[in-house]
Amino acid sequence: AQSVTQPDIHITVSEGASLELRCNYSYGATPYLFWYVQSPGQGLQLLLKYFSGDTLVQGIKGFEAEFKRSQSSFNLRKPSVHWSDAAEYFCAVGALSGGYNKLIFGAGTRLAVHP
């Protein structure tokens, strides 16, 4: 069955520190992978997506993610975190199911940033 695991429920980093949020997926074919960010009480904003090609994907707000097929991972990284990055981050895998573009979400990682 298709699934997405985000092992870290909460992460706290200091402003200016580097960040890595983990995502592991289970999917039989080549996955389409996404990272979304959600500020409190808001909708989800697309950070970046991977379809094919270069396994290192650049996104908005200085984020990047690397697809590693051998590890079934799609970890999100940022070299220097800003206080405004505090939010909840969701990893998702896209798959065709019944002819439509299904998204399967992880449970999310809540990021707190210390000044």
Added chain:
Amino acid sequence: DGGITQSPKYLFRKEGQNVTLSCEQNLNHDAMYWYRQDPGQGLRLIYYSQIVNDFQKGDIAEGYSVSREKKESFPLTVTSAQKNPTAFYLCASSSRRRGGEGTQYFGPGTRLTVL
């Protein structure tokens, strides 16, 4: 500006009442989706529609109903049969292109509280 709008932002319902959540998009997307979000559980799919006058049940459709009379609109009704309707509801839309090209974009959400 193209995007997805949801209204109202906050909605309060008495037990036994039906309520309807609005979702409108001007992205010219064929497909639209409704998700429910509960703390610690990520997003779960309620209903989706790939084309006008057609819609399908998602993973948690019981107690909900939808209609798709116009391409731009996909309202969700939370009926009195929904046992625990208090949650954050998110609407999304995408093209019908296959796989990852059908990226889903989200509205700002509606928070429903049952009194």
